[in-house]
Amino acid sequence: MADIDAMIEQLDVILKAAVDAFAAAGDREALQQLRVRYLGKKGALTEVLKGVGKLSPEDRPVIGQHVNRTKAALAESLEQREIELAEKAKTARIEAEKADITLPGRKKTGGALHPVQLGLDEITAVFAQMGFVVAEGPEIEDEFHNFDALNIPPEHPARAMHDTFFLKDLQTNDEQPMLLRTHTSPVQIRAMKRFLAEGGEPPLAVVAPGRVYRCDYDVTHSPMFHQVEVFKVDRKVSMAHLKGVLKHFLSTYFEKDVAIRLRPHYFPFTEPSAEVDIGCVFCAGKGCRICKGSGWIEVLGSGMIHPNVLKSVGIDAQEFSGFAFGLGVERLVMLKQGIPDLRLFFENDVRFLRRMGASR
């Protein structure tokens, strides 16, 4: 008969050796081999079980219990070690994969819209939201649309103030000289004529952005710049509406409640005419270098459309009235963004463009 005590002792030896072996296993493969060695079909425990048959019937269940207990202990120890090894492997992987996260990210070089474009977009959007329709017109104009139809006859002193670029060897069919438009106001004439020709009847509200040209080139003048012409014709349009639209636009554009001041002025195509000032956006009206201490900054010219202008396109000036104004885009962008020099816009230094343009 086999000695049950010897078998029990053998089991204890196996358990102890296995636990030590598990602890010594450096990776999952080694551990897997140990599992086979101790718990496999031909493993150490199985070997012990082969001797059970030689035990007395009453000893058998005892040794059975011991074997099961040892088996469970082995399995638990193995599992424990597996977890340990998995954690160790993970830690090693994390360490190996550690990155210097202070290195710069891969650049997606962003493009940018020109600040004048952004200004045009913002300005146009405010009016588009108010129901103004966007219109454009030619930059090469004739004297009729640029001057005569706008109530500026040839002998008019205001015509001289426009510093017009004329074009060589270019004439209209009726032999008028052609020129580069000096303002976006001719779009008033063209838009109204087109609208009426298509059978429209006021109300008509238009916003017309575009490039304009003046023969004037120094620190504060560029021979090419951008304007936006805005006008509305309807029954009972009043100067109060002009002020309301200006106030809404300027406050929206400057993203704050700006004070506006209208001063009587003179433009041939409006009557009454007004220069429009805003409360200085730099000093909140207290007076600074930019506003020359006045607290006001001139931003645009405006007025009620002159009846002669309405008549020139065939609108009854008794029944309808309208307001119009034209604003200089560069000037508004300079004021909003604090850009000190007009020339920066046309120099197109990419450092300026990246800084001032909205990245895409």
Add this chain to the structure above:
Amino acid sequence: MKIPFSCLKKHVALAETPTEIANHLVRLGHEVEAVELPRAAVKGVRVGLIESKIPHPDADKLSLLTVNIGENEPLAIVCGAMNMGEGDKVPVATIGTSLPNGMKIKKGKIRGEVSCGMCCSEAELGLAEDAAGLLILPADAPVGAEVGEFLELEEAVFDLSITPNRGDCMNVRGLARDLAADAGLALADIDLAEVTVDATLAAPKVTVSAEQDCPLYMARSIAGVTVSDSPAWMQAGLIMAGMRPVNGIVDVLNFIMLDLGQPMHAFDADKLSGDISIRSALGGENFAALDGRELTLNAGDLLVFDDSSVIALAGIMGSQPSGVSDGTINIILESAFFRQARVSETRRIYAMVSEASMRFERGVDPLMVEIAMQRATAMITNLFGGSAGAITVCGEPGNINSGRQVRCSVSHLESRLGIDIPEAMDDVLARMGFGISRKGDDLQIDVPSFRHDVSIPEDISEEYARVIGFDAIPELLPPLATTAPVQKDTAIHDAVTGGFLQVVSYAFISTSEQRLFVAGDGADIELANPISDAMRVMRRSVWPGLLNTAKHNLNRQQAGVALVEQGRVYQKTEAGHEENNVIAWLMTGEAQTDEWFAAVRQADFFDLKGAVEAWLALRGLTGRFIADDAIQGLQAGQSAKILIGRVEAGRIGRVDGDIAAALDMDAPVFVAEIDLDALPEGKKAKFAPLPEFPGVERDLVFLFDKDTSSDAILNAVKSAAGKLLTDARVFDLYAGKGVPEGKISLGIRFTLQDAKRTLTQEDSDTASNAIIGAMEKRFAAGLRG
């Protein structure tokens, strides 16, 4: 225009400060550029009494003065002037004073004698252009007083920008009228001294044959004047108003013009021959203008003649020989009303602007013509002696610009302004010279002769708005129209998504820049009056502007640039001219900078082609790039035209090496341009079900002849592979070791897919074989072993 405050106060008793007056002027529509204190610098100049005068021991032309300036001890002053004597009172600039000419007074020795100050002339005080000696002050000047205060030198000058419609305000009285009406003050009468007419003096004979352009002409003789400088106060006034003193007679006329707005002219009667006539030029007459120019006149110019020559371009400038000089004894004074349009046209033709022409052009007051002449006569005879004859008058002042009436309703004006017009405002307009009668809603308004700018109800509405104040008009939003949303042009917005910076360059370039990319100057549109040669012609391509911008930036340490511009190009056509919208790109230098994750890479053709393709894709368009070696300014072998459908819509390529070299641009430069007006409508995205069955991807690598177009290869692949093909592209391109000379190894990856089933090996073999066959047949290309 500059107006001294004291001059305004002579017409209306203004009690407010210059700043307050400036605010009123602005509110009334007269822009105040600045309120200047031009003579604030004369502080420290005091009235001195010369107590003794002895010659300088070491200098013949210097005197030693002791001057009492009201201190305990008189000052010792060395003086170089000759015109003073003991007992005279003179201005003394004390130690530490800064004079208007910039001189600072210090204690010093002149030829060994101590000098503790300086006696001043009118010029040194900024009161006159030049002066022969010291300014001798009146005997009643209090010794020790500030000369500036005594002479009332320190005053504000308003620098105004008068709008061209307000000719009536190009003078002190017109502005005073507006201010007085606004403040409810009385406008003073014009100071008119009696003129005693010398009946023995013949009135000038004047014939006006151009009555349309010259409806009123007055002339009078003044005989026996002694022309000298005008008095210091007048010179000072003229200088403050920004005009140069000339001689006594001219200064008086200028002074009255500034004050009352009527330009006048004086002829030297002894330089004229025969009678005066005012008529239109026949053309070809010669005219020697006062400013030194010699003109040949055009038919229609309004001229003043004597029997032998043109003595004035009416309302603009007199002739050189007939002008008044220091030696003039007898003069003929002219005061007239010349029609605005005539003066304006002539002034424009000869680019000859004068103070007179500016006023005639904007319209003067016909009723002021005689008043101004009377005032001038009185001043001239008082200051320079002589006697005045009777006035010759051609024309009737009361017939000019008179009897004009505007009728309208108060409610009409109110609806245009958006405010009520209280009846009290009628008084303000009445004080401005309007005759107003209001009956219920009806207004009847008589317009004064000096208001050339008022003729319609809207003009009246502006007058009311001015006097009520634009600030009183409320801010109301009009009813907003609801309109269909407008399709926004996003061309430039789409173009900057790929790392491009939008630039804005001038639409005019130099002729030589134009020739870089566009042959033949026949279609160039040239400016008649360019600012410079660099801005002479309207661009026909955006590329020159982009090249300049790129160069500007490369010169500023930029390693590479990617630029895009949207704008117009302009050219003559058979029908006239056209302006087209284009978008243009430029890339040069580093497309990829040296980074920790990537090596530096120079931009090449395919960077730009990719950008253009991506931009087209955003618009639902696909471009075909057709090699074109004949595009001006681009390098053969790296240039193509871009076709959208059948439309040639653009060009792309590498800028010719010589052009780049001329601009010192070392790296290759790539440009593209697309005509936005030529682009068709793009495809709109359409829904298609996602594939349910997996596709099969296969690679085939062939050896092709070197110049084979990949476009042609892929087209051949697509037509050979059969209906299951969903994609075919080049995934590898190699030439060099292992590839025979003259050949390229090109890898093609194609994808097959069927919506109804999973594909089999057989499917992909069929397609592969078809492709291999096609490559063999079409390009004699075999699989790379």
